[in-house]
Amino acid sequence: MRLLVAAVLASCGVALITPVSAPANPLDCPPNCDRIPRSAWIAPTSIPLYDVYRWPELSTLSVTAVTPLFRFEEMCATPTAAVDDPRTWAVASRASITSPDRQWHLQAQVIHWRGETWRGGELATAVFDEAVTALRNCQLSAPSTSPSVTTAEPTRMAAVLSAPDRSVLHQYLVADTRNSTITELALWSTAQPSVLWRPVADAAVLDALAAPLCTAYIGSCR
Incomplete structure (x- = not known):
């Protein structure tokens, strides 16, 4: 019967349209x-420092x-x-950029816990809290390194660490319990950098780290 109907419609010049579902965005996935x-x-x-280094897509x-x-x-x-x-049972990716001496280096990481987000959120929070504690205690294991936490929020942290050899590290961490993820950005120089650090608000960097997670893990921030 279906073939007969199709033949009749075709003879009348009526096109048969098969619905096509839109493909999912390969950039994103559920939490x-x-x-x-x-x-x-x-x-x-x-x-x-994007204006100087023109960082690529990480x-x-x-x-x-x-x-x-x-x-x-x-x-x-x-x-x-x-x-x-x-962290040993999380899925994680790292992007690194190494520069010549006296230039700024970059490391970024995204660490994600699979499965139920309530449990993954607990793990992300625990790892974040332990990281903040370890950073504050930096001088216990590296006495010559001076840490300075510039932003301390329940799930967001920014800090600057410096050493006598003039090496300096700008460290940023964000934990998002809604999608069981921690994202990191670190920029550092191992000697007095030839490019001066451009002052930037911690909140601007932390917001820029956090925002993509809401898009990447579909519906996690509703």
């Missing part, structure tokens, strides 16, 4: 997905971070985390 969407990274133009540089440590942990010689560190 409980097991990957880091390409849309989760901070926009290059929102990264400090998603094009990202690689799987098997051990997603924060940049300050190296500068602070933070003791190795326990074997039950929640």
Whole structure:
């Protein structure tokens, strides 16, 4: 019967239209997905010193971070985390840019916990809180390093760390419990940089880090 109807319609010049569903955006995924969407990274133009370094799209540089440590942990010689560190079972990606001496280097990370967001949110909060504590205690493991927390909020942190050799690190961290994710941005120089740091409000950088997560993990910020 269907073939007969189709033949009749075709003979009358009536086109048969098959509904086509719109493809999902490959940049995004639900909050409980097991990957880091390409849309989760901070926009290059929102990264400090963009006017000098013209940072590229970080998603094009990202690689799987098997051990997603924060940049300050190296500068602070933070003791190795326990074997039950929640980061060991998260999915994470890291993007790094290495520059010549006396220039600024960059590291960005997105760390995401799969599964139920209520549990992933707890893990993200725990890792964030431990990171803030470790940064504040930096001088216990690296006495010559001076940490200064410039923004301390329940799920957002910014800090500047300096050492006698004039190395300096600008560290930013955001935890979003709604999509079980932590995002990091770090910029540092291992000696007196030839490019002076351009003052930028912590809130502007932290907002730019957080905003993409609401897009990348569909519906998580409603």
